[in-house]
Amino acid sequence: MSEKYMLETQDLGISFGGLKAVQGIDLKIRKNQLYGLIGPNGAGKTTIFNLITGVYTPTTGRFFLDGEDLTGKKQEVINHKGIARTFQNIRLFNNMTVVSNVMVGLHNQKEFACSPFASMLRLPVHFESETKMRDRAKELLSIFGLEDERNNLACNLPYGKQRKLEIARALATNPKLLLLDEPAAGMNPNETEELMNTVRFIRDKFDMTILLIEHDLKFVSGLCDEVTVLNFGTSLYHGEVEKALHDPEVVKAYIGK
Amino acid sequence: MAGYFKSVKKGFKLKNYISYIVITVFLIVSAVMALTGYMNRSTQNLLTQIAYSIILAVSLNLVVGFLGELSLGHAGFMCVGAYLGCFLANYLHTIIPSKLAVLIISMIVGGAIAAVFGFIIGLPALRLKGDYLAIVTLAFGEIVRTIFKNQKIFGGALGLSTKKYGSDLFIVAFIVVLIMLVFIQNLVKSKHGRAITAIRDNEIAAKAMGINVTYYKLFVFVISAFFAGIAGVLYGHYATPVLYSFFSYNYSIEILVMVVLGSMGSINGSIIAAALITYINFQLTTKLSGDLAALKYLIYAIILIAIVIVNNAPALAPIKEKLSIKRLFNKVLGRFIKHKHDPAKRKDDEADWDRIPTKIDMDALLSLDVKPDTSYTPDKREEK
Numbered sequence: 039m040s041e042k043y044m045l046e047t048q049d050l051g052i053s054f055g056g057l058k059a060v061q062g063i064d065l066k067i068r069k070n071q072l073y074g075l076i077g078p079n080g081a082g083k084t085t086i087f088n089l090i091t092g093v094y095t096p097t098t099g100r101f102f103l104d105g106e107d108l109t110g111k112k113q114e115v116i117n118h119k120g121i122a123r124t125f126q127n128i129r130l131f132n133n134m135t136v137v138s139n140v141m142v143g144l145h146n147q148k149e150f151a152c153s154p155f156a157s158m159l160r161l162p163v164h165f166e167s168e169t170k171m172r173d174r175a176k177e178l179l180s181i182f183g184l185e186d187e188r189n190n191l192a193c194n195l196p197y198g199k200q201r202k203l204e205i206a207r208a209l210a211t212n213p214k215l216l217l218l219d220e221p222a223a224g225m226n227p228n229e230t231e232e233l234m235n236t237v238r239f240i241r242d243k244f245d246m247t248i249l250l251i252e253h254d255l256k257f258v259s260g261l262c263d264e265v266t267v268l269n270f271g272t273s274l275y276h277g278e279v280e281k282a283l284h285d286p287e288v289v290k291a292y293i294g295k
Numbered sequence: 296m297a298g299y300f301k302s303v304k305k306g307f308k309l310k311n312y313i314s315y316i317v318i319t320v321f322l323i324v325s326a327v328m329a330l331t332g333y334m335n336r337s338t339q340n341l342l343t344q345i346a347y348s349i350i351l352a353v354s355l356n357l358v359v360g361f362l363g364e365l366s367l368g369h370a371g372f373m374c375v376g377a378y379l380g381c382f383l384a385n386y387l388h389t390i391i392p393s394k395l396a397v398l399i400i401s402m403i404v405g406g407a408i409a410a411v412f413g414f415i416i417g418l419p420a421l422r423l424k425g426d427y428l429a430i431v432t433l434a435f436g437e438i439v440r441t442i443f444k445n446q447k448i449f450g451g452a453l454g455l456s457t458k459k460y461g462s463d464l465f466i467v468a469f470i471v472v473l474i475m476l477v478f479i480q481n482l483v484k485s486k487h488g489r490a491i492t493a494i495r496d497n498e499i500a501a502k503a504m505g506i507n508v509t510y511y512k513l514f515v516f517v518i519s520a521f522f523a524g525i526a527g528v529l530y531g532h533y534a535t536p537v538l539y540s541f542f543s544y545n546y547s548i549e550i551l552v553m554v555v556l557g558s559m560g561s562i563n564g565s566i567i568a569a570a571l572i573t574y575i576n577f578q579l580t581t582k583l584s585g586d587l588a589a590l591k592y593l594i595y596a597i598i599l600i601a602i603v604i605v606n607n608a609p610a611l612a613p614i615k616e617k618l619s620i621k622r623l624f625n626k627v628l629g630r631f632i633k634h635k636h637d638p639a640k641r642k643d644d645e646a647d648w649d650r651i652p653t654k655i656d657m658d659a660l661l662s663l664d665v666k667p668d669t670s671y672t673p674d675k676r677e678e679k
Contacts, residue, residue, distance in 0.1 A: 045610045091503060117505030129500035131493045142493045145486055146505040157485035164485060167647065171486065211505050 042105055044069045044247040045090070045121075045215055047287075049099035049269075052089055060085045060271040061098065063251075067215075072241060073249045074258040074279065077268035078291055083251045084126055085271075087217050091123050092116040096167060105216060109138060120214035124204040124221065126251075132193035138201055139192050140175040143210025150174075178206045182236065198229045202236070209244065217241070218250040222257050230254065234261050252285075255283065267291070311484070314476060314563050322469040329463055337581065339462040341532045345573045346468030347526040352553040352569035353562055354522035357479060359551065360487065360559035362515045363495030365429040367547045372409045374542035376524025380405020381457040381531035388458055398467060402528045409524025410517045412439075417516030418442050421509055436547055437606030444539040446627055454536030468529050475522050480562060482518070484496050492560075543556055556602060560632060628657060 043066050044060040054282035077081050090101055092113040100109040100116060108116050115248045122143075131139050144150055147154045152167040157213045179185045182202040194201060201221060208216060221237070234257060240246055252258050258265060259279045267275040267282055269291040275282050282288055326335040326343060355369045364401055384401035391397050419431050449455045460467075482488055491511055493501040494546075502508055531537045553572050557564030575598055579591045616622065 049299055075376050079678055093499075093503075105339045109324045113502040116509050117503060123503055125500065125503075129497045129503075131496040131500065131638070134492060138492075141486065142501070142506065143504050145490055150486065152485045152486060154482060154485075157487055160481055167486065207504065 043067055043102070044071070045101065045103055046058055047099060047101040047248065050086070050089055050096050050101055050104065051098040052085065052094050053095050056270060059175055060089065063170055063266075063268075063273055066187055067247060067249060069247055070245060071239065071247055071264065072237070072262045073124070073247075073263035074265035075249060075251045075268065076253070076255070076258055076282075077274070081268040082271040083097055086268075087123060087251065088221055090116075111255065116234075117211055117213075120212075121209045121217065122208035122213035123217035124201075124208050124219055126219040126223070128197075128200050130192040131206070134147070134192060135189050136192055136195065137172065137175050138190040139203060139207050140178055140210045141171050143207040144171045147212055153290065158165075164231060175210065178210055181239070182206050193216075197224055201208055201225070202231075205240070209240065209246075213246070215247045215249065218248060218252075220251055220253065220262060222252055222254050230257055231259075237261060238245060259283065299599070301589035305599075310369060310520070311480070314471065314566060318469065318473055318476070318566075322466065326463075329466070336462050337652050340533070341463050341574065341577045343462075343468050343529070344577060345570045346465055346472050346527045347533070348550075348569040349472050349566050350468075350522050350526040350529070350554065350571040352552045352565040353475065353479055354519045354526075354556065355550050356554045356557070356559065356562060356565045357483075357515055358519045359494060360493050360552050360561070360565075362512065364512070365425060365517075366420075366432045366516075367429045367544060367551065368432030368434075368436035368439075368540040369519075369550050370415065370544070370546040371432070371439040372412060372520040372523035373527035373530065373546075374436070374443065374539070375412050376405035376409040376527025376535045377531040377542070378449050378455055378527075379408045380524065380528030381455055381537055382449065384528070384532070385455075385457060394458075394460060395467070396527070398532055402525045405528040405531075406524040409527065410521040410533050413516045413523075414508060414513060414521025416520070417513040420514055433544055436544055440539040454537070454538035456530050456536040457529075459535055460532040464533055468595060469491070469528065471525060475525075476562070479518075479522075483562070485512075487511070490624040497562065525612070536643045556599075556606075569614075593607065629641075 045065060045067040047063050047065045049061075050063040050065075052059050064295070065073070065086075065088060068223050075086065077083055085094070089096050092108070092115070093113055095110050100107055102108065103116075103119055103121060106119065108121075111119070114248055131142060150167040150171045152163050157164045174292070176185055176188065179188055182199075182205065184199060184203060184206065187199065192200065195203060201224075205216075205218065205221065216239070219231060222233055237248060237250075238261070239250055250258075250262070262279055264277065265275075265279050265282050266273050267285075267288050274291055275288050325334065331337055351369060355366065358364055358366045366468075380401040383404050384397050387397045387400060388394070391400075391521075416435050420428055423431060444452055483491070487662050490506045492614060493504070493506060494508055494511055498508060508609070530541075543575060549572070553569045554565055556572070557566070557568030575595065579594055583591050583594075605615070
C-alpha cells in the first residue's frame with residue numbers, strides 16, 4: 039500500500055459452493071470520505087458488507103482497515119477494531135428500551151469496563167460505568183432527536199426512528215468506519231432529506247468514514263463523493279457519482295438496453 | 296465512600312428490592328416460629344423444598360428467560376451437585392464437627408463442580424440452538440444420573456446415603472436464596488445483563504455490536520449450573536439417600552414449568568411460581584395416600600392447565616384486569632402518590648431497569664424461525 043486508506047480491499051471475493059457471489063472487489067476508501075455502493079438487486083452489495091464485518095470469511099482476497107489486516111477475524115473483533123454497521127432489515131433489540139439499545143453498543147469500550155463480578159457485587163466501579171454509559175447514550179440519542187423516546191421499547195418506535203436508532207447504536211461502538219445498509223429504505227422524501235443532513239453531520243462531527251448502500255440514486259448523488267457500481271458480484275464502474283449515472287454500462291445494468 | 300452511597304441511593308427503587316424484602320421478612324418470621332416450636336416439621340420440610348426450588352427456577356430462568364436458550368438438563372446439574380457435594384460432606388463430617396461449616400463447604404464445592412459441567416455443556420450450546428440444544432441438555436441430564444447410578448462409590452442403585460442436616464435447614468436454604476437473588480438480579484441489571492438480553496433479542500446484531508457471544512453464553516451456563524449444584528447439595532442434606540431417580544428429565548421439566556408459569560425473564564415470577572408449584576406438589580403428595588396417590592398427577596396437570604388458561608385466555612383478560620393487584624395497589628396509593636404516566640418525563644433513566652425482564656413467548660423459543668440462520672453458517676469453503 040503506497041497511500042494509506044481507511045478501508046482497502048484487495049481482490050475480495052466469496053463463493054458459496056460453485057456460485058461466485060462476489061469476486062475481485064477492490065475498494066479504496068479514504069479517511070473521512072462518503073462512499074457509495076450501488077447496483078441492481080442481487081448484485082452482492084450486502085454480501086460485501088457481510089465480508090467486511092466478518093459475518094462471512096472471504097474465500098479470496100484480503101481487506102485492511104487503516105492499514106491493519108482484518109481478514110478472517112471474528113465479528114466482535116472486527117467491531118472492536120472499528121467497523122460498525124446497520125442492517126438492511128432493521129435488527130434492533132426489540133424488547134429493550136431505546137437507551138439500553140445504545141448502551142449495548144457502548145458495552146465494549148474501555149472507559150466503561152466493569153467485570154461481571156464487580157456488577158454482581160455492586161462495587162463502586164459498576165455505578166461509575168453505568169452512569170457514564172447512560173450519559174454517553176443520552177448524548178448520542180440527542181444527536182438523532184431520540185432523547186424523548188429513550189424509555190420506550192425499541193419495537194414501539196416508528197420505522198424512521200428505528201433506522202436512526204440503529205445508526206446511533208452503531209456509532210456507540212466508536213467506529214472508524216460506519217457501514218450503512220440502505221439507510222433511506224422506506225423513508226419519505228422529507229425523512230430522506232433529513233437523513234442526508236444527519237449523515238453529513240455524523241461525518242463532520244465524529245470525523246467518520248462512511249460506506250453506504252442505497253437504491254435511492256438521488257440520495258447517493260447528493261451525498262457521496264465516490265461510488266462503486268456492482269453487477270453480478272463484480273465491480274462495473276468506480277469513480278465519481280455523476281459520471282457513473284451516465285456511464286452506458288451502468289445504465290444498461292440498471293434498466294437494460 | 297460517600298459518593299458510593301449516593302450512587303446507590305440514586306438507583307434505588309423500592310420495586311427492584313421487593314423480593315429481598317418479602318423473603319427476608321418471611322425468613323425472619325418463619326425462623327422465629329420454627330425456633331420457638333410453633334412450626335411443625337412438615338412445614339419446615341416444605342419450606343426447604345420451596346427454597347431449593349426457587350434456586351433452581353431462578354437459575355434456569357437465567358438461561359431460558361434471559362439468554363433465550365432452552366435447557367432441559369437442569370436436574371442434571373443439580374444431580375452433579377447433590378452427589379459430589381454430599382459425597383464430600385460425608386467425608387467432611389468425620390473431620391469437622393460443625394454441621395453448618397460442612398454444609399457451606401460442600402455447597403461451594405458442589406456448586407463449583409456443577410459449574411465445570413455447565414462449562415462443558417455450554418460449549419455445544421454455542422453451536423446449537425432451540426430444540427437441538429434442548430436435546431443435548433436433556434441427554435446430558437440422563438447420562439449424568441445413569442453414571443452416578445452405576446458407581447459403587449456413590450451407593451449404586453440404592454443411592455448415596457447422607458447425613459440429614461435437621462429440619463432447620465430451611466433457614467440456611469433461604470439465606471442461600473437471598474444471596475443468589477442478590478447475585479443474579481445484580482447481574483441481570485447491569486451492562487452484562489444487557490449484553491445477555493441483547494443476545495436473546497437478536498444474536499446477529501449483538502455480534503455486530505461487538506458483544507462476545509461465546510463468552511456470555513458460557514458465563515450464563517456456568518452461573519446457572521453453579522446455583523443448580525448448590526440446590527443439589529441442599530437437597531442432599533434434606534433428603535436421604537440421594538437417589539438417581541429423582542433427577543429424571545421429569546424434574547427438569549418441572550423446573551422449566553416453574554420458569555414458564557412465572558413468565559420467562561421475570562425473576563419475581565419464577566420465585567412465586569416455584570413456591571406455588573412446590574406447595575401444590577407437597578400438598579398433593581402428603582394428602583393423597585394409598586389408592587388416591589394415583590390422582591396426584593391428574594390433579595397437578597389440571598391445576599397447571601387451569602393456570603395457563605387463566606394467564607393467557609383473552610376472554611378472561613377483563614376479569615383479570617378488574618381483580619389485578621397492581622390496579623388495587625394503584626387505586627389505594629393513587630390517592631397519596633401522583634402517578635407518573637409519561638415515561639419520557641420520568642425523573643431518571645434508572646427506572647428503565649424494570650423494563651429489562653421482558654416476556655418472550657415459548658413459541659419464539661421453540662418455533663422454526665429460531666433454527667440456525669442458514670445465512671449465518673457461512674464458511675462453505677469445505678464444500679468445494
